[in-house]
Amino acid sequence: MHRPNIKAQRLTALFILGAALFNYPLLALFNRPDWVFGVPILYAYVFTAWLLLIALLALVIEKK
Template sequence: MAESRDDEQLGLRLAAVAVLGLVLTIPPFLARFDRVGQVFGVPVLAAYLFLVWAIMIGLVAVIGGRSR
């Protein structure tokens, strides 16, 4: 029973990360970062997408590391 609940919570947390990733990459939100300029020599939009990608991987790693 406890294992089933842990699996359910893990699934909910991963689903929340997926929803967060979706929200952070929808076109209206991306339009805020689609501008001329650079961050450390990288276009702002590319830097933003890389940051979102890295955060998603980090969150999944933390959530996965805590399970069992």
């Protein structure tokens, strides 16, 4: 019996998560004139989500 590649499935799930995080409805929630630690909240959200995706990708790719 052929076992599906779990790493490919996790990478696909991360792609879908990234597409959802950077899609219009979520970006519109953070597009306000507020500031977080001196940074506009939209920029803080985008860079935090980007950092989260990079960390999750590294975890999936490096895990044996």
